[in-house]
Amino acid sequence: MPDYREKLWPTPWIYIVSLLLIPSSILVLAPVSMPAGIATGVILYGATVAALSVTAPVVEVADGRLRAGRASIALADTGIATGATDAAARVERGTGLDARAFLVIRGWVQPVVRVPITDPSDPTPYWLVSTRHPKELAAAINGSRRPERTEPGV
Template identity: 70%
Template sequence: MPDYRERLWPTPRIYVATLLLIPASILVLAPVSMPAGIVTGVVLYLALVGSLAMTAPLIEVQGGRLRAGRAEIALTVVGEAVPADEEQARVERGTGLDARAFLVIRGWIKPVVRIPVVDAADPTPYWLVSTRRPKELAAAINRSRRPDVQESGA
Protein backbone atom coordinates (compact mmCIF):
# COMPACT_ATOMS: atom_id res chain seq x y z
CA MET A 1 0.00 0.00 0.00
CA PRO A 2 1.38 3.45 -0.87
CA ASP A 3 1.95 5.97 1.93
CA TYR A 4 0.44 8.62 -0.37
CA ARG A 5 -1.18 8.48 -3.79
CA GLU A 6 -2.87 11.19 -5.85
CA ARG A 7 -3.70 11.60 -9.52
CA LEU A 8 -3.61 15.23 -10.69
CA TRP A 9 -6.87 15.16 -12.65
CA PRO A 10 -8.03 18.38 -14.28
CA THR A 11 -10.83 20.19 -12.47
CA PRO A 12 -14.38 19.88 -13.81
CA ARG A 13 -14.10 23.52 -14.89
CA ILE A 14 -11.41 22.52 -17.44
CA TYR A 15 -13.70 19.90 -18.97
CA VAL A 16 -16.58 22.40 -19.15
CA ALA A 17 -14.36 25.08 -20.73
CA THR A 18 -13.13 22.68 -23.40
CA LEU A 19 -16.75 22.11 -24.45
CA LEU A 20 -16.31 25.36 -26.38
CA LEU A 21 -14.51 23.30 -29.03
CA ILE A 22 -17.87 21.97 -30.21
CA PRO A 23 -19.54 25.31 -31.08
CA ALA A 24 -16.22 26.64 -32.44
CA SER A 25 -16.00 23.69 -34.84
CA ILE A 26 -19.61 24.15 -35.85
CA LEU A 27 -19.01 27.85 -36.57
CA VAL A 28 -15.94 27.10 -38.69
CA LEU A 29 -17.44 24.21 -40.65
CA ALA A 30 -21.12 25.32 -40.86
CA PRO A 31 -20.64 27.03 -44.26
CA VAL A 32 -19.28 23.75 -45.61
CA SER A 33 -21.38 21.17 -43.76
CA MET A 34 -23.29 21.40 -40.50
CA PRO A 35 -23.03 17.64 -39.74
CA ALA A 36 -19.27 17.78 -40.39
CA GLY A 37 -18.96 20.66 -37.92
CA ILE A 38 -20.88 18.77 -35.22
CA VAL A 39 -18.95 15.54 -35.72
CA THR A 40 -15.60 17.36 -35.82
CA GLY A 41 -16.42 19.29 -32.65
CA VAL A 42 -17.42 16.16 -30.74
CA VAL A 43 -14.34 14.24 -31.95
CA LEU A 44 -12.02 17.12 -30.99
CA TYR A 45 -13.65 17.40 -27.55
CA LEU A 46 -13.36 13.67 -26.89
CA ALA A 47 -9.73 13.66 -28.05
CA LEU A 48 -8.90 16.56 -25.73
CA VAL A 49 -10.68 14.97 -22.75
CA GLY A 50 -8.86 11.71 -23.45
CA SER A 51 -5.48 13.40 -23.65
CA LEU A 52 -6.12 15.32 -20.41
CA ALA A 53 -7.04 12.08 -18.64
CA MET A 54 -4.11 10.11 -20.07
CA THR A 55 -1.52 12.74 -19.19
CA ALA A 56 -2.70 13.38 -15.60
CA PRO A 57 0.43 12.64 -13.55
CA LEU A 58 0.47 10.31 -10.57
CA ILE A 59 2.08 11.47 -7.32
CA GLU A 60 3.01 8.54 -5.11
CA VAL A 61 5.14 7.88 -2.03
CA GLN A 62 5.82 4.18 -1.61
CA GLY A 63 8.70 1.93 -0.61
CA GLY A 64 11.11 4.75 0.17
CA ARG A 65 10.60 6.41 -3.22
CA LEU A 66 8.73 9.44 -4.51
CA ARG A 67 7.16 9.13 -7.92
CA ALA A 68 5.93 12.29 -9.65
CA GLY A 69 4.70 11.70 -13.17
CA ARG A 70 7.30 9.60 -14.98
CA ALA A 71 10.15 10.55 -12.63
CA GLU A 72 11.22 8.83 -9.42
CA ILE A 73 13.63 9.72 -6.66
CA ALA A 74 14.79 7.83 -3.59
CA LEU A 75 13.70 9.49 -0.37
CA THR A 76 17.18 8.90 1.03
CA VAL A 77 18.46 11.79 -1.11
CA VAL A 78 15.79 14.37 -0.31
CA GLY A 79 15.50 16.86 2.52
CA GLU A 80 12.42 17.85 4.47
CA ALA A 81 9.41 18.45 2.24
CA VAL A 82 7.68 21.80 2.75
CA PRO A 83 4.02 22.36 1.80
CA ALA A 84 3.02 25.71 0.28
CA ASP A 85 -0.53 27.08 0.05
CA GLU A 86 -1.95 30.30 -1.33
CA GLU A 87 0.60 33.13 -1.55
CA GLN A 88 3.67 30.98 -0.83
CA ALA A 89 2.67 28.54 -3.60
CA ARG A 90 2.34 31.45 -6.04
CA VAL A 91 5.85 32.61 -5.15
CA GLU A 92 7.24 29.05 -5.46
CA ARG A 93 5.77 28.72 -8.97
CA GLY A 94 6.73 32.26 -9.97
CA THR A 95 9.38 34.65 -8.71
CA GLY A 96 10.91 32.16 -6.27
CA LEU A 97 11.34 29.41 -8.86
CA ASP A 98 14.85 28.12 -9.59
CA ALA A 99 15.28 27.29 -13.29
CA ARG A 100 17.11 24.07 -12.36
CA ALA A 101 14.20 22.71 -10.30
CA PHE A 102 12.31 19.61 -11.43
CA LEU A 103 8.64 20.52 -11.92
CA VAL A 104 5.46 18.49 -11.91
CA ILE A 105 2.98 21.34 -11.69
CA ARG A 106 -0.48 21.81 -13.10
CA GLY A 107 -2.04 25.26 -13.47
CA TRP A 108 -5.42 24.14 -12.17
CA ILE A 109 -3.91 22.97 -8.85
CA LYS A 110 -2.63 25.88 -6.76
CA PRO A 111 -0.89 24.22 -3.75
CA VAL A 112 2.61 22.76 -4.17
CA VAL A 113 5.18 20.87 -2.12
CA ARG A 114 8.86 21.76 -2.33
CA ILE A 115 11.17 18.76 -1.88
CA PRO A 116 14.88 19.66 -1.58
CA VAL A 117 17.39 17.31 -3.19
CA VAL A 118 20.37 16.86 -0.83
CA ASP A 119 22.47 14.68 -3.17
CA ALA A 120 25.60 16.72 -3.98
CA ALA A 121 25.96 14.92 -7.33
CA ASP A 122 22.47 15.97 -8.47
CA PRO A 123 22.32 19.42 -10.16
CA THR A 124 18.59 19.68 -9.36
CA PRO A 125 18.18 21.78 -6.20
CA TYR A 126 14.61 20.66 -5.49
CA TRP A 127 11.41 19.16 -6.86
CA LEU A 128 8.25 21.26 -6.99
CA VAL A 129 5.11 19.14 -7.15
CA SER A 130 1.46 20.24 -7.43
CA THR A 131 -0.96 18.57 -5.04
CA ARG A 132 -4.44 19.14 -3.73
CA ARG A 133 -3.30 17.91 -0.28
CA PRO A 134 0.11 19.56 0.36
CA LYS A 135 0.29 18.85 4.09
CA GLU A 136 -0.50 15.15 3.61
CA LEU A 137 2.07 14.74 0.81
CA ALA A 138 4.79 16.56 2.78
CA ALA A 139 4.01 14.46 5.87
CA ALA A 140 4.17 11.20 3.86
CA ILE A 141 7.54 12.19 2.36
CA ASN A 142 8.96 13.28 5.71
CA ARG A 143 7.77 10.08 7.45
CA SER A 144 9.32 7.89 4.74
CA ARG A 145 12.76 9.54 4.75
CA ARG A 146 15.63 7.71 6.47
CA PRO A 147 16.36 9.16 9.93
CA ASP A 148 20.07 9.71 9.21
CA VAL A 149 19.24 12.02 6.28
CA GLN A 150 16.91 14.31 8.20
CA GLU A 151 18.18 17.81 8.63
CA SER A 152 18.09 19.86 11.78
CA GLY A 153 16.34 23.20 11.36
CA ALA A 154 16.35 23.39 7.53
Protein backbone atom coordinates in the same frame (compact mmCIF):
# COMPACT_ATOMS: atom_id res chain seq x y z
CA MET B 1 0.42 -0.01 -0.26
CA PRO B 2 1.68 3.54 -0.92
CA ASP B 3 2.05 6.02 1.93
CA TYR B 4 0.52 8.66 -0.33
CA ARG B 5 -1.01 8.58 -3.81
CA GLU B 6 -2.76 11.28 -5.79
CA LYS B 7 -3.63 11.69 -9.45
CA LEU B 8 -3.63 15.33 -10.55
CA TRP B 9 -6.93 15.25 -12.44
CA PRO B 10 -8.01 18.45 -14.15
CA THR B 11 -10.72 20.35 -12.34
CA PRO B 12 -14.28 20.07 -13.70
CA TRP B 13 -14.21 23.59 -15.16
CA ILE B 14 -11.40 22.51 -17.55
CA TYR B 15 -13.73 19.90 -19.02
CA ILE B 16 -16.60 22.39 -19.14
CA VAL B 17 -14.50 25.04 -20.91
CA SER B 18 -13.34 22.38 -23.38
CA LEU B 19 -16.96 21.99 -24.44
CA LEU B 20 -16.48 25.26 -26.35
CA LEU B 21 -14.63 23.20 -28.97
CA ILE B 22 -17.98 21.91 -30.21
CA PRO B 23 -19.67 25.24 -31.08
CA SER B 24 -16.40 26.70 -32.39
CA SER B 25 -15.97 23.72 -34.73
CA ILE B 26 -19.57 24.11 -35.88
CA LEU B 27 -19.00 27.83 -36.48
CA VAL B 28 -15.89 27.19 -38.57
CA LEU B 29 -17.24 24.27 -40.58
CA ALA B 30 -20.93 25.31 -40.92
CA PRO B 31 -20.37 27.02 -44.30
CA VAL B 32 -18.90 23.76 -45.61
CA SER B 33 -21.04 21.13 -43.84
CA MET B 34 -23.07 21.30 -40.62
CA PRO B 35 -22.76 17.54 -39.89
CA ALA B 36 -18.99 17.77 -40.41
CA GLY B 37 -18.82 20.67 -37.94
CA ILE B 38 -20.79 18.77 -35.31
CA ALA B 39 -18.78 15.58 -35.81
CA THR B 40 -15.47 17.46 -35.71
CA GLY B 41 -16.46 19.30 -32.54
CA VAL B 42 -17.49 16.10 -30.76
CA ILE B 43 -14.30 14.33 -31.86
CA LEU B 44 -12.10 17.25 -30.75
CA TYR B 45 -13.85 17.40 -27.38
CA GLY B 46 -13.47 13.65 -26.88
CA ALA B 47 -9.80 13.79 -27.80
CA THR B 48 -9.22 16.70 -25.43
CA VAL B 49 -10.93 14.92 -22.52
CA ALA B 50 -8.96 11.75 -23.24
CA ALA B 51 -5.65 13.62 -23.45
CA LEU B 52 -6.28 15.52 -20.22
CA SER B 53 -7.26 12.34 -18.40
CA VAL B 54 -4.49 10.11 -19.71
CA THR B 55 -1.70 12.63 -19.16
CA ALA B 56 -2.71 13.55 -15.59
CA PRO B 57 0.43 12.76 -13.54
CA VAL B 58 0.45 10.58 -10.45
CA VAL B 59 2.24 11.74 -7.28
CA GLU B 60 3.15 8.83 -5.03
CA VAL B 61 5.26 8.09 -1.97
CA ALA B 62 5.93 4.37 -1.63
CA ASP B 63 8.78 1.95 -0.97
CA GLY B 64 11.18 4.71 0.04
CA ARG B 65 10.69 6.61 -3.22
CA LEU B 66 8.90 9.74 -4.38
CA ARG B 67 7.32 9.43 -7.80
CA ALA B 68 5.99 12.49 -9.59
CA GLY B 69 4.79 11.83 -13.11
CA ARG B 70 7.41 9.67 -14.83
CA ALA B 71 10.25 10.74 -12.52
CA SER B 72 11.30 8.99 -9.33
CA ILE B 73 13.82 9.70 -6.58
CA ALA B 74 14.88 7.86 -3.44
CA LEU B 75 13.68 9.59 -0.28
CA ALA B 76 17.20 9.14 1.13
CA ASP B 77 18.30 11.76 -1.43
CA THR B 78 15.73 14.33 -0.32
CA GLY B 79 15.57 16.90 2.46
CA ILE B 80 12.60 18.05 4.51
CA ALA B 81 9.57 18.62 2.28
CA THR B 82 7.45 21.74 2.84
CA GLY B 83 4.01 22.54 1.53
CA ALA B 84 2.85 25.92 0.24
CA THR B 85 -0.62 27.28 -0.45
CA ASP B 86 -2.12 30.58 -1.59
CA ALA B 87 0.44 33.41 -1.86
CA ALA B 88 3.36 31.19 -0.83
CA ALA B 89 2.50 28.73 -3.62
CA ARG B 90 2.35 31.59 -6.14
CA VAL B 91 5.85 32.68 -5.10
CA GLU B 92 7.16 29.09 -5.34
CA ARG B 93 5.75 28.73 -8.87
CA GLY B 94 6.70 32.26 -9.92
CA THR B 95 9.28 34.73 -8.63
CA GLY B 96 10.85 32.28 -6.16
CA LEU B 97 11.33 29.51 -8.74
CA ASP B 98 14.85 28.29 -9.47
CA ALA B 99 15.27 27.52 -13.18
CA ARG B 100 17.14 24.32 -12.30
CA ALA B 101 14.24 22.89 -10.27
CA PHE B 102 12.38 19.80 -11.44
CA LEU B 103 8.70 20.66 -11.92
CA VAL B 104 5.54 18.59 -11.91
CA ILE B 105 3.05 21.42 -11.66
CA ARG B 106 -0.41 21.83 -13.11
CA GLY B 107 -2.16 25.16 -13.51
CA TRP B 108 -5.43 23.80 -12.12
CA VAL B 109 -3.78 22.59 -8.86
CA GLN B 110 -2.63 25.64 -6.90
CA PRO B 111 -0.86 24.21 -3.78
CA VAL B 112 2.67 22.81 -4.14
CA VAL B 113 5.24 20.87 -2.13
CA ARG B 114 8.92 21.74 -2.34
CA VAL B 115 11.27 18.78 -1.87
CA PRO B 116 14.97 19.72 -1.51
CA ILE B 117 17.47 17.36 -3.18
CA THR B 118 20.43 16.50 -0.94
CA ASP B 119 22.42 14.38 -3.41
CA PRO B 120 25.55 16.47 -4.12
CA SER B 121 25.93 14.97 -7.61
CA ASP B 122 22.40 16.05 -8.63
CA PRO B 123 22.33 19.54 -10.20
CA THR B 124 18.62 19.87 -9.38
CA PRO B 125 18.23 21.92 -6.17
CA TYR B 126 14.65 20.78 -5.48
CA TRP B 127 11.47 19.27 -6.87
CA LEU B 128 8.32 21.36 -6.98
CA VAL B 129 5.20 19.19 -7.14
CA SER B 130 1.56 20.25 -7.42
CA THR B 131 -0.81 18.61 -4.96
CA ARG B 132 -4.27 19.21 -3.62
CA HIS B 133 -3.09 18.02 -0.17
CA PRO B 134 0.28 19.69 0.57
CA LYS B 135 0.34 18.86 4.29
CA GLU B 136 -0.39 15.19 3.70
CA LEU B 137 2.16 14.86 0.88
CA ALA B 138 4.89 16.62 2.88
CA ALA B 139 4.09 14.46 5.93
CA ALA B 140 4.25 11.29 3.80
CA ILE B 141 7.62 12.32 2.34
CA ASN B 142 9.06 13.32 5.70
CA GLY B 143 7.58 10.34 7.57
CA SER B 144 8.63 7.73 4.99
CA ARG B 145 12.30 8.62 5.11
CA ARG B 146 14.24 5.60 6.33
CA PRO B 147 16.65 6.22 9.21
CA GLU B 148 20.21 6.47 8.00
CA ARG B 149 22.45 3.50 8.76
CA THR B 150 25.49 4.15 10.87
CA GLU B 151 28.47 1.87 11.01
CA PRO B 152 29.39 0.62 14.48
CA GLY B 153 32.28 2.54 15.93
CA VAL B 154 32.00 5.43 13.45
